[in-house]
Amino acid sequence: MRTGALPGLLFALVLAGSGFVLAGCGDREALTIYSGRTENLVGPLLEQFAEETGTAIDVRYGDTADLALLLAEEGDRTPADVFFGQSPGAAAFLDKEGLLRSLPQEVLDLVDERFHAADGHWVGVSGRQRVLVYNKDMVAEADLPDSVFDLTAPEYRGRVGLAPSNGSFQDFITAMRSLEGEGRAEAWLRAMADNDSPTYANNNAIVEAVGRGEVPMGLVNHYYNERFLAEDPSLPSRNHTLADGDVGTLVIPSNVSVLEGTDQPEAAEEFVRFLLTEEAQRYFAEETFEYPLVDGVPPVGDLPPLDALRPPDYLPEQLADLEGTARLIAESGLD
Numbered sequence: 001m002r003t004g005a006l007p008g009l010l011f012a013l014v015l016a017g018s019g020f021v022l023a024g025c026g027d028r029e030a031l032t033i034y035s036g037r038t039e040n041l042v043g044p045l046l047e048q049f050a051e052e053t054g055t056a057i058d059v060r061y062g063d064t065a066d067l068a069l070l071l072a073e074e075g076d077r078t079p080a081d082v083f084f085g086q087s088p089g090a091a092a093f094l095d096k097e098g099l100l101r102s103l104p105q106e107v108l109d110l111v112d113e114r115f116h117a118a119d120g121h122w123v124g125v126s127g128r129q130r131v132l133v134y135n136k137d138m139v140a141e142a143d144l145p146d147s148v149f150d151l152t153a154p155e156y157r158g159r160v161g162l163a164p165s166n167g168s169f170q171d172f173i174t175a176m177r178s179l180e181g182e183g184r185a186e187a188w189l190r191a192m193a194d195n196d197s198p199t200y201a202n203n204n205a206i207v208e209a210v211g212r213g214e215v216p217m218g219l220v221n222h223y224y225n226e227r228f229l230a231e232d233p234s235l236p237s238r239n240h241t242l243a244d245g246d247v248g249t250l251v252i253p254s255n256v257s258v259l260e261g262t263d264q265p266e267a268a269e270e271f272v273r274f275l276l277t278e279e280a281q282r283y284f285a286e287e288t289f290e291y292p293l294v295d296g297v298p299p300v301g302d303l304p305p306l307d308a309l310r311p312p313d314y315l316p317e318q319l320a321d322l323e324g325t326a327r328l329i330a331e332s333g334l335d
Contacts, residue, residue, distance in 0.1 A: 029056070029263075029264065030056040030057055030058040031055055031056065031057045031058070031081050031082065031264055031267045031268060031271065032057075032058045032059075032060070032079045032080050032081050032082070033046065033057055033058070033059045033060070033080070033081065033082045033083075033084055033271070034060050034062070034067045034070075034071065034080045034082070034083050034084070035059055035060065035061050035062075035067075035084040036061075036062065036063060036064025036065075036067050036068075036083075036084065036085045036086040036087070036090065036167060037061075037064075037084055037085075037086055037254060038061060039059075039061050041288050042084070042288075043059075044283075044287070045275075045280060045283050045287075046059060048283075049271060049274045052274075053267075053270060053274070055267050055270070055271075057271075058079075060080075063165075063167065064085045064086040064087055064090045064167040065087075065089075065090055065167050065170065065322050065326070067083070067085075067090070068083070068085070068090035068091075068093050068094055068322065069322070071083065071094055071097075071099060071259070072093070072094065072097050072099065075099070076260075076261045078259060078261065080259050080262075081258065081259055081262040081263075081264050081267070081268045082256060082257070082258055082259065082262075082268050082271055082272070083100075083122075083256070083257045083258075083259065084254075084255075084256050084275075085122075085167075085254065085255050085256070085257075086167045086168065086254055087167040087168055087170070087171040087252055087254070087255075087319070088122070088124070088171065088252065088253055088255055088316035088319050089167070089170060089171045089174055089316075089319035089320060089321075089322055089325075090167065090322060091117070091121075091122040091255050091257055091316070092117070092122075092316055092317050092318075092319050092320035093320045093321075093322045094257065095117060095119065095121045095122065095257075095317070095320070096320050098260065099259060099260050099261075100121035100122060100257045100258065100259065100260060101121065101257075101258050101259065101260045101262070101265070102119070102120045102121060103116075103120050103121065103122070103123055103257075103258065103269070103272060104269070105120065107123060107269075107272060107273060107276065108120050108123055110123070110276045110293075110294050111123060111124050111125075111253075111276070111293040111294060112293070114316075115127065115253045115255075115293050115316075116255075117316065117317065118315070118317060121257060122255045122256065122257035123255060123256060123257075123272065123276070124253030124254065124255045124293050125253070125254055125255060125256055125275040125276060125280070125281075125284070125293060126253065126254045126281075126284040126288070126290035126291060126292065126293060127251050127252070127253050127254075127290060127291035127292075127293055127306060128168065128221035128222060128223055128251070128252050128253075128254070128290055128291070129221065129222045129241070129249060129250070129251050129252075129291070129309060129311065130168070130172055130219065130220075130221060130222075130248050130249060130250045130251075130252070131219075131220060131221070131222045131225075131239040131240060131241055131242070131248075131249075132144065132145070132148075132160075132217055132218070132219060132220075132239070132240040132241075132242060132248065133206065133207055133210050133217060133218055133219075133220050133224070133225045133237055133238070133239055133240070134210065134216060134217040134237070134238055134240055135210050135211070135213055135216050135217070135236045135237055135238075136236045136237075136238050137213070137236045138213060138216040138236075139216050139217060141240070144217075144240045145242065146242060146243040146246070147242055147243055147246045147248060148176075148188070148219070148242060148246060148247060148248035149188065151192065151195075151197075152188065152191035152192060152195055154195075156195060157195045157196055158195070158196040158197070158198065158215075159197075159215060159216045159217060160192070160195075160197045160198075160215070160216075160217055160218060160219065161197070161198050161199070161200055161206040161209055161210065161215045161217070161218030161219070162192065162197050162198070162199050162200070162206075162218065162219055162334060163199065163200050163201065163202050163203055163205070163206055163218075163219075163220070164199055164329050164334045164335070165201065165202075166202050166203060168203070168221050168252050169219065170322065170325050170326065170329070171250070171252050171319050172219070172247065172248070172250055172252075173185055173189065173325050173328065173329060174318070174319045174320075174321060174322075174324075174325045175247055175250050175312070175314050175318065175319060176188065176247045177321075177324070177325065177328070178314060178318040178319070179247055179312055179314060180247060182328075185328065186328055186331075186332070189328060189329060189332035189334060190332050190333065192332070192334065193332050193333035193334045194333070197334070198215055199334055199335060200218070203220040203221055203224045204224055206218035206219075206220050206224075207220060207224045207225050207228050207237055208228075210237045211228060211235045211236065211237045213236075217240075219248065221252070222239055222241075222289075222303075223288055223289040223290045225237050225238070225239050226239075226289035226301065226303070227288070227289050230289070230301075244310035245310060245311070245312050246312070247312055249309070249310065249311045249312070250311050250312060250314070251291075251306075251309055251311040253293065253316070254290070256271070256272050256275055257272075258272065276293075276294055278294070278296065278297055281293070281294045281297040282297055285297060285298070285299055285300050286300055289301070289303070291303070291306045292306075293306070
């Protein structure tokens with residue numbers, strides 16, 4: 001892989017992600033997928049695609065934002081054919097860089113227009129809602145807040161876990177910047193830092209900490225706690241959905257796109273279509289507890305239907321400023 005002048009820290013972060021090749025047919029060149037979705041979540045699904053289609057795939061796993069920045073650095077020299085991202089912010093960033101190609105309209109039409117790029121350069125494949133996970137043995141449901149902006153109050157000092165480096169948290173902050181204004185987003189971040197909010201590496205770590213009583217609550221995507229409860233229903237962690245329209249109820253689509261410079265457009269598009277089949281959508285519902293985005297596949301368990309959610313309205317293109325949000329978070333004192 002050529003990296004040009006990619007900063008050393010970012011290069012190290014990306015190389016820390018794993019990659020593997022699944023054999024396909026004959027000497028056919030592997031389809032290279034840069035995946036911001038983790039291997040434990042989507043690895044079986046990617047393996048299924050390789051086996052069913054006979055397509056050899058080479059997968060590089062890493063942080064969604066890091067991979068997006070790497071793709072921007074590599075430009076038309078990238079070996080990647082497909083970008084499978086955790087969040088729309090990264091895809092919108094790559095779109096602004098001119099690195100994504102258009103998808104067929106019939107593919108885009110498989111999901112609601114809220115969940116694909118207006119210019120057709122990426123499409124959502126599963127949905128995740130932002131929630132407040134809490135320990136029911138430590139917090140009474142009646143005492144839970146209505147808004148993320150309530151969490152800066154003194155009574156929440158040291159009690160709200162955050163994952164500042166997580167892609168979905170960064171999308172949440174970028175949405176806050178767009179919907180509420182730069183000043184209010186900056187003030188919220190600084191107030192959370194001043195309130196001694198504990199920080200964690202990722203959503204899994206927050207849910208684990210809440211479950212064992214290390215911290216009473218934390219901001220995460222809904223499906224993490226659903227997965228933990230499916231494995232151990234005795235856990236005291238529960239999801240709390242904030243008030244309708246609050247930025248803390250943001251619905252974030254994971255997404256897939258095809259790189260402009262791919263020399264395997266047919267295979268890349270086949271992978272996109274595969275992720276939107278009923279089979280793959282049921283995988284997201286039943287194995288990862290995310291929201292399917294294709295009509296006819298319901299969410300599992302007690303999750304309300306996708307169209308019953310009342311998140312704030314936003315355009316995914318509004319989430320493109322990855323670097324501005326990363327800078328704001330770094331300057332806030334959260335680490």
